[in-house]
Amino acid sequence: VSAGLLFDTTRCIGCGACSAACKEQNDLPLPIEPAITAYTWTVVEERAGVNVRRLCMHCLEPTCVSVCPVGALTKTPAGPVVYDSKRCIGCRYCIMACPFGVPKYQWDRAVPVVGKCILCSGRLAQGQQTACATVCPTGATMFGEREALLREARSRIATSGGAYVNHVYGEQEAGGTSVLMLSSVPFERLGLDTNLPPQGLPMLTWRVLSKVPDFVAVAGAFLYGLHWITRRRDEVRTSLDATAPESQTAASPLARARSLWRRLTGRAGS
Amino acid sequence: MVLPIAFMEAGAAGSPPTPRKDAALRLPTGIVFKKAPDAPAPVVFDHVSHVRLEGNRCLACHPQPFKMLRPSREVTHAAMDAGGSCGSCHDGKKAFATVDTERCDVCHRSDEAPK
Numbered sequence: 001v002s003a004g005l006l007f008d009t010t011r012c013i014g015c016g017a018c019s020a021a022c023k024e025q026n027d028l029p030l031p032i033e034p035a036i037t038a039y040t041w042t043v044v045e046e047r048a049g050v051n052v053r054r055l056c057m058h059c060l061e062p063t064c065v066s067v068c069p070v071g072a073l074t075k076t077p078a079g080p081v082v083y084d085s086k087r088c089i090g091c092r093y094c095i096m097a098c099p100f101g102v103p104k105y106q107w108d109r110a111v112p113v114v115g116k117c118i119l120c121s122g123r124l125a126q127g128q129q130t131a132c133a134t135v136c137p138t139g140a141t142m143f144g145e146r147e148a149l150l151r152e153a154r155s156r157i158a159t160s161g162g163a164y165v166n167h168v169y170g171e172q173e174a175g176g177t178s179v180l181m182l183s184s185v186p187f188e189r190l191g192l193d194t195n196l197p198p199q200g201l202p203m204l205t206w207r208v209l210s211k212v213p214d215f216v217a218v219a220g221a222f223l224y225g226l227h228w229i230t231r232r233r234d235e236v237r238t239s240l241d242a243t244a245p246e247s248q249t250a251a252s253p254l255a256r257a258r259s260l261w262r263r264l265t266g267r268a269g270s
Numbered sequence: 271m272v273l274p275i276a277f278m279e280a281g282a283a284g285s286p287p288t289p290r291k292d293a294a295l296r297l298p299t300g301i302v303f304k305k306a307p308d309a310p311a312p313v314v315f316d317h318v319s320h321v322r323l324e325g326n327r328c329l330a331c332h333p334q335p336f337k338m339l340r341p342s343r344e345v346t347h348a349a350m351d352a353g354g355s356c357g358s359c360h361d362g363k364k365a366f367a368t369v370d371t372e373r374c375d376v377c378h379r380s381d382e383a384p385k
Contacts, residue, residue: 013295015328015329016328016329017328017329017332017338019329020328020329020332020333020338021332021333021338021339023333024332024333024337024338024339024340025339030333030334032329131338131339134339135338135339137295137296137297137328138295138296139296
């Protein structure tokens with residue numbers, strides 16, 4: 001049972017109450033910027049004649065979580081993808097990895113951290129809804145359990161008589177997201193990526209990473225083999241040098257040093 | 271409580287998408303500010319008379335000067351007259367002034383105060 005949001009472009013009037021409540025809830029500095037930043041975690045954008053919210057989609061299998069080398073990002077069982085600034089080392093890999101371009105960096109700070117929507121995980125823990133859903137005056141942002149929201153979304157599509165695009169954005173995208181969207185215009189016109197695979201993106205790296213132990217074992221054995229062959233050839237050559245006539249052993253200082261070393265360590269070779 | 275609109279889901283399964291201009295706004299009603307001892311009546315704030323649907327007016331008052339989630343219900347006339355809270359619009363230019371002694375009853379409305 002994990003929480004999510006259902007956003008419906010046909011109900012949003014673009015009033016920005018969600019942005020204002022988000023600022024207040026998360027003690028973020030004003031103003032409300034026109035696009036999401038490290039300090040503005042959600043905005044309403046007008047695209048293709050409708051209003052669409054930008055916020056963290058809270059993936060079921062978040063790429064940001066899988067790439068974070070220090071575990072600063074976590075997908076909680078309650079639904080939110082949360083961020084711990086104390087663990088963050090500022091590598092910004094999450095920013096590169098996110099398929100929705102959500103995490104943003106505090107470029108203006110001397111000691112910056114990442115900023116992104118955390119689905120009001122503190123409010124959720126207290127049994128409250130997200131701030132944005134609480135204040136939304138039209139119900140365009142609806143809070144609930146993801147499964148229930150999916151049913152609601154499907155029923156809205158089914159009973160609308162074609163007013164919606166027949167797709168719930170976030171049901172499948174990148175393996176599914178906790179934030180779902182309904183729209184009356186094609187999602188690609190809202191600036192949303194409609195070419196995301198239906199599997200979680202961490203699976204792509206997992207396919208490679210899961211082979212690392214095998215690779216290490218095989219490559220290790222191969223390299224040891226090379227080492228053994230090289231050493232053996234060396235041994236054979238130096239033992240041949242030792243049995244060769246004096247005139248030839250005087251050839252190089254290196255060969256003399258080797259010969260001396262062999263005598264000192266008592267390793268005569270075969 | 272502080273959140274009268276808490277959560278009301280109008281989207282009962284089956285309701286068609288609401289056209290933007292007809293969207294009925296679910297806003298807190300009858301917000302009563304704390305009555306000062308010398309005030310004629312408590313101030314009752316009405317969202318309906320303040321919100322313009324066209325033009326995204328939520329942000330004119332939220333989150334500054336009025337918070338949405340943890341709103342203060344205590345405002346002094348001195349602060350408003352100096353341009354704070356209500357006074358940021360009710361300055362005699364954008365809207366009638368808070369110092370307008372002819373119109374006390376526009377805001378101080380005992381009839382709408384809860385029992």
